[in-house]
Every structure is written in C-alpha cells, then in structure tokens.
Ligand SMILES: Cc1cc2nc3c(=O)[nH]c(=O)nc-3n(C[C@H](O)[C@H](O)[C@H](O)COP(=O)(O)O)c2cc1C
C-alpha cells in the first residue's frame with residue numbers, strides 16, 4: 017500500500033473515489049448534435065482507463081433552451097442525453113472512475129442569436145462584456161421554469177447512472193443572482209443575501225425532491241469575485257457555510273475571481289507565464305472555514321503541486337484538468353513510478369482558447385487528445401524495424417523522432433544548431449513563455465530514453481543523409497522568416513524573429529507591422545518595449561493578433577499596455593524609405609483611398625515563415641515516392657505505400673513549417689499521424 021497522499025482513496029458520502037486526482041468540468045466542444053457521442057466518450061474513457069478517480073464531464077451542460085451553448089456544450093435539457101451519458105458513465109465505471117456532470121444555465125453569458133433565438137435572461141439588464149448580449153430581466157415565471165429545468169436535468173443524469181452532478185455558479189445565472197453587480201431584482205430573489213441565494217436553494221430543494229438525498233450534488237462557485245461591488249471573500253465564506261449548512265450540498269468546488277471579461281477569465285484559469293496554483297491557498301481557507309469536502313483546480317500542472325495540495329490539507333480532491341489533456345495517463349505514470357515521463361502541460365491554453373475560435377479543444381502538443389478514436393496516446397510497435405533519418409529537431413522533427421523510436425525504429429536526427437527546439441527555443445526566451453521549452457525537453461528526454469541518435473551542429477546535405485542509408489527520410493527543417501512583402505524597402509526592415517534571436521538590436525521608435533497575427537509580433541513588441549522604446553503594433557486586420565486568441569493574449573496585453581505600446585488596426589504597411597537617420601513608412605488600407613506616413617527608426621515585419629526546403633528538393637530524386645504523400649492513407653492512419661520511382665532508395669516526407677508556415681500543433685500532428693504508420 018502506497019503512502020502517496022495523492023493515491024489515498026477519498027470517501028464522498030457513499031462513493032469511494034480511488035485517489036485524489038480529478039478532472040474538473042471542461043467542455044472540449046466535442047458533442048455532436050449536443051450529445052456526448054463516441055468521440056466524447058473515448059476522450060473520457062482514455063483518462064478513466066489510466067486511473068483518474070473522478071471525471072466531471074461536460075462543462076456548462078445546458079439545462080434550458082434559453083441557455084444556448086456558446087461553444088458546443090451538451091444539451092442536458094434533451095431526454096436523449098440519458099442514453100449517451102449512460103454509455104459514457106458505464107465505460108468509465110468499468111475502469112473504476114467516478115463520473116459526474118456539470119449542469120448550468122448560462123444566464124447572460126451566452127447570446128440570443130444562437131439556437132432558438134430566445135432572449136438571454138439574467139436578474140438584471142447589465143450585459144456581460146465577453147458575450148455582449150443585453151439580457152431580459154428574469155420574471156417569476158422564468159425563475160420557476162428554470163428551477164424545474166435544473167431538476168429535470170439532474171433527474172436525467174441520475175437516470176444515466178452518473179455518480180453525481182455539480183451546479184456551476186461563477187459567471188453563470190446562479191451567481192448572477194448572488195452578485196450585487198448583476199442582480200437588480202426586488203422581492204424574493206433580489207436585495208438581501210438571503211434573497212439572492214434563494215434561487216440556488218430553490219433549485220437544490222427541487223433537485224433533492226426529485227433525486228433524493230443520496231444523489232451527490234456539489235457546487236462549483238466563486239467564493240470571492242474580487243471586484244468592486246462584487247461578492248467579497250467574507251460573502252464567499254458565508255455562502256460556503258450556508259451551502260454546507262443547507263444539508264443539500266455534498267462538496268464545494270472553489271473558484272476565485274470573475275469571468276465576465278477575457279482578462280478576468282484568465283485570472284480564474286491562469287495561462288502560461290502566470291503563477292502556478294494561485295488560488296490554492298484560498299481554496300484551503302474555504303476548506304478550513306467549512307470543514308467540508310473541497311475540490312479545486314487552477315494551474316496545478318505538476319504532480320508535486322497536486323501532492324502538496326492534498327498533503328497540506330488544502331483540498332480533498334485536486335483538479336489537474338489541462339494537465340490531463342496534455343497527458344491522459346498521469347495516474348498510471350504515478351503508479352508506475354514514471355512521474356518524470358508525464359507529458360507536461362505547458363499552459364499554452366490552445367485547448368481552451370480554441371473552443372471559441374477553433375470550435376473544439378485541442379492540446380498544443382498532444383495531437384491525440386480529442387482524437388482518441390484515430391490517434392494513439394501510446395504508439396504501438398512496428399512489425400518491421402526501419403532506419404529513419406530526420407533532419408531538424410524542432411517540434412515536428414522531435415515528435416517524428418519520438419514516435420519513430422516508440423515504433424522500435426532506429427532513429428538518427430541531424431540538427432544544425434547546438435540544441436533541439438528550433439523556433440520554440442527562441443519563443444521560450446521570453447520569460448512569460450519559458451514553459452514552452454518543456455514541450456521540447458519532454459520529447460528530447462523521451463527520444464534519449466528510447467535510444468534515438470542526435471547529431472547536433474550537423475548541417476546535413478543530401479550526401480550526409482544518404483550516407484546514413486535510410487529507409488525513411490523526414491525533412492523537418494522548418495522555415496525562415498519572410499519579410500519581403502513591401503512595394504519598396506524590403507531591405508530596410510527586420511523580422512520579428514531577428515528581434516527575438518538578438519540578430520537585430522531594438523530601435524527606439526519602432527513600427528511593428530504584423531501580417532501573421534501570431535505570437536512573434538507580440539513577443540518582439542514586448543522585447544523592444546522593455547528597452548523603453550516607443551512601439552506601435554500595426555495590422556491590416558480588424559483585430560490585433562488574430563492567431564493568438566483571447567486568454568492567451570491577456571498576459572501579453574498586460575505587459576504591452578503597461579509599456580504604452582499602441583495598437584493600430586486596419587492599416588497596412590506599403591513601403592519603407594530611408595530619410596536621413598530615419599525611416600519613412602508609408603501606410604495604406606485594404607479599404608482604399610487613404611495614405612499616411614510614419615517616421616520611425618526601425619520597422620519590424622512579421623509575416624510568417626517560408627519553408628526551408630532545399631534539402632527536401634535535393635533528396636527528391638533519390639526517393640521511391642518522390643515526396644508524395646497519400647492523403648487518404650494519412651487521414652485514415654494507413655501506411656504510405658506510394659511508389660513512383662523504382663530506383664528510389666528511401667521514402668521521403670517533409671513535415672511542419674518545412675511544408676508551409678503553420679503552428680506547433682500542426683507540426684506535431686503532421687509528425688504523429690505520418691510516423692505512427694511507418
Ligand atoms: C477546454 C476547456 C473548457 C472548459 N470549460 C469549463 C466549463 O464549461 N465549466 C467550468 O466550470 N470550467 C471549465 N473549464 C475550466 C476547468 O474546469 C479548470 O477549472 C481549468 O482548466 C483550470 O484547471 P487546470 O489548470 O487544471 O486546467 C474549462 C477548461 C478547458 C481547458
């Protein structure tokens with residue numbers, strides 16, 4: 017019997033949770049027709065199989081028709097949800113994991129122009145800055161109908177065999193009633209704290225009436241809005257006590273802060289570069305004040321911090337949610353004594369940001385997450401051992417090396433630089449993005465463990481590669497910054513990557529023209545502004561940094577606004593000319609008819625990369641497939657059997673930015689799905 021605090025069972029009412037690790041509720045936006053079907057189930061079952069004690073499914077599963085999902089949530093108001101949730105629960109139960117679901121009414125945190133075009137409802141007319149819908153003020157019949165909806169949804173989940181439910185009360189309808197900032201009602205549901213809590217207790221009473229006292233019901237709620245006029249810490253502790261004392265609640269899942277803006281949401285769910293476990297102590301205070309089962313998650317990314325959360329008595333159950341997206345097998349690895357092999361969550365928040373902007377959660381550096389039906393988390397061994405030569409040790413090349421080595425192949429990697437990492441190594445030089453290096457280090461360590469050979473400082477040409485006598489060659493040489501986008505003056509500008517690498521010294525009055533919308537421009541701006549320089553970041557788009565996405569932008573904006581960086585949208589850099597000691601930038605607009613100039617001493621252009629593909633083309637003639645990829649086979653997971661040159665000695669592929677400028681996820685996904693079938 018282990019004495020690891022994380023592996024001790026936890027008794028919640030009649031339910032024995034087999035360890036202290038849980039996945040908190042998070043909607044990856046995988047439902048089909050609002051239902052958790054095969055893909056959804058596979059995602060949770062993968063994590064249940066690996067030993068997580070409790071998976072809180074969904075995330076904001078909707079109880080009412082006037083709570084339309086904003087990111088493809090489960091429709092808990094439909095009866096057909098029972099059959100899908102039952103299948104999911106049954107399969108997770110088979111692996112010993114408990115299954116619950118988060119139910120909610122979003123209130124004003126949604127939009128009226130979704131689904132049935134019903135007005136959004138809230139206890140006041142104040143709109144939420146993020147979703148921007150002006151709500152209808154709830155009438156008594158709205159309140160009565162929604163109380164019934166909650167109880168109906170709870171009953172459906174009980175019928176599906178779930179171990180329990182949690183009700184969401186941070187930023188949603190329930191705590192819109194709680195908070196003086198959003199509740200404008202008079203009478204029984206507005207005014208005093210008693211009245212503002214009445215909606216919650218009416219819902220709990222109705223759920224208990226329908227589901228009985230055994231069914232597990234918890235609340236995930238903000239216990240301190242931490243904003244002027246909002247719920248204070250004292251209010252939060254008082255609410256926590258009342259929830260406990262009601263006898264209708266079985267656990268408290270503590271949140272701190274507020275989520276009505278992107279920045280607020282980012283403080284609740286911190287991203288890369290932000291403090292680890294910032295609200296853990298607060299959750300511990302709630303537990304100490306209530307002596308009641310307490311759950312919590314917020315950037316507890318590593319096992320040591322999770323263990324501390326339990327060992328120090330701050331929590332009963334610790335959530336490692338994104339950590340389980342990055343590595344579904346955390347518990348299995350702890351049990352096997354392989355903690356150091358856990359694929360680290362690097363806090364990139366690609367997962368969460370993407371539910372809004374990309375329509376579903378994907379992990380930046382685990383392409384099998386959410387694709388459990390097609391992509392392996394554990395790569396199977398190959399039938400036949402091959403020699404795989406890879407050129408480039410950036411994210412694409414390293415993933416190719418890792419997967420090839422896991423297949424049992426002999427792997428040789430040539431890398432021109434001293435160290436692995438490619439562009440990610442430069443990215444990680446910005447302290448706020450330092451966590452990114454872990455995605456390189458983890459792959460490198462895995463490769464080293466499996467015996468892959470690395471040749472650093474190796475400028476491989478076609479002869480070098482052919483001398484290795486490869487069966488398969490994978491070119492992952494990445495790209496080079498592309499700045500030749502002007503009608504005049506290309507030679508006068510530097511790239512964002514020149515700034516990041518230190519090849520270009522920051523100027524003192526700098527125009528950054530961002531035509532890629534990715535991190536490089538923001539990081540260059542940050543590095544230049546830190547010297548005290550004046551910086552203007554300009555884009556031809558309607559929004560800045562369109563590829564960076566909402567929450568990921570928060571820490572960068574905080575930094576750049578502090579330093580008075582200005583942002584200019586809908587203007588486009590046309591040309592640059594020298595004017596004495598200055599540069600004159602001429603700017604126009606896609607909307608036409610206007611031209612302006614800027615006097616600066618440095619122009620930085622961020623326009624993505626162009627493939628570094630000479631080696632690929634040099635190797636083409638000697639290959640059996642002439643570089644061709646069978647896309648159908650790639651997508652279906654079948655081996656690549658294209659044969660177009662009988663004299664060819666090896667198969668040749670290229671992946672990542674060596675094909676076209678994309679992002680880290682694309683590069684790693686390219687590698688996994690290609691190499692898993694080699
Ligand atoms: C893709 C995604 C969707 C989420 N959706 C919800 C949600 O609907 N309701 C909720 O309470 N929390 C949601 N969360 C927040 C998580 O439950 C958790 O609080 C957060 O990720 C912080 O924990 P972590 O650092 O362990 O990931 C979501 C998180 C992610 C990554």
Ligand code: SF4
Pocket residue numbers: 338339341342360361362363364365366367368378379380381382
């Ligand atoms: S995308 Fe980033 S934050 Fe999300 S799970 Fe993956 S590594 Fe973690």
